Amino acid sequence: MPTWILNQASTLSHRLLSDALAREGSRGYDYRVLSVLHEFGPSSQASLGRRAQMDRSDVVATVNALVARGFTTRYRDPADHRRNVIAMTASGRKHYRRLEGIMVAVQDRLLRSLEQGERQTLMDLLRRIVES
Amino acid sequence: MPTWILNQASTLSHRLLSDALAREGSRGYDYRVLSVLHEFGPSSQASLGRRAQMDRSDVVATVNALVARGFTTRYRDPADHRRNVIAMTASGRKHYRRLEGIMVAVQDRLLRSLEQGERQTLMDLLRRIVES
């Protein structure tokens, strides 16, 4: 069944990913938050959640951990006191680059049995499912 | 990223599936165990686990629930006292048929934006990833 094979592929992907990220002491949520910060710069937690498609409460926990490790800062937004501004530190950027490398390697490991064109096709089909 | 879009598709699939199964008071594990029993007949818990790709301890919990609802029986295997024999009851078969219908409907819902040939292609690509 499609749902079953999809689940198996996703489980494999998740295992490869979290094993690899764990070697840097990180998990999926860490990478997702850092990559949004990399792409969009300093952001409120709510916007991190929207862009990384994470729940608000998971953003809190993830940012707690990132701040504790010195990878991001968190301060109240002077222009809107409801918001926190989360920003990457230099060491956070370094950590993000390491995670980026890991991510690229994992993509290749996951898709190694497919040709370039097939990888494109797969992405296209999955995207259409998600966007339906 | 492939891992990301794959994860999104799988999350959508999982949501459709568990919402639909929940309407019959079941979860994914229930269906997986019942479908193995349907295909292979009475089985030990270890073989259920191997065939449904479930952990031994999750099989225990799932069979507990299925027995409690009268969908399967569990008795010691007279030929090998280490084993339990798990078998579907009549009401279990009826329940399984309901779940089957739900599963088929969910596949169609999930893949509704793809043509028949594209569904085949997708399955083929995913299978090759899993089998790599």
Next chain:
DNA sequence: CGCATATCAGTAGGACTGAAATCA
């Protein structure tokens, strides 16, 4: 003995909920 099986207790990460407090 080694190995397979079943059970229990517990862990881990991800997705999510409800309620409370703060403030634009």
Next chain:
DNA sequence: CTGATTTCAGTCGTACTGATATGC
């Protein structure tokens, strides 16, 4: 007031581990 934001304390289903007991 309404609505957005942050935080806390949980739940849920899935996947998995370690230890124990039993019996081939």
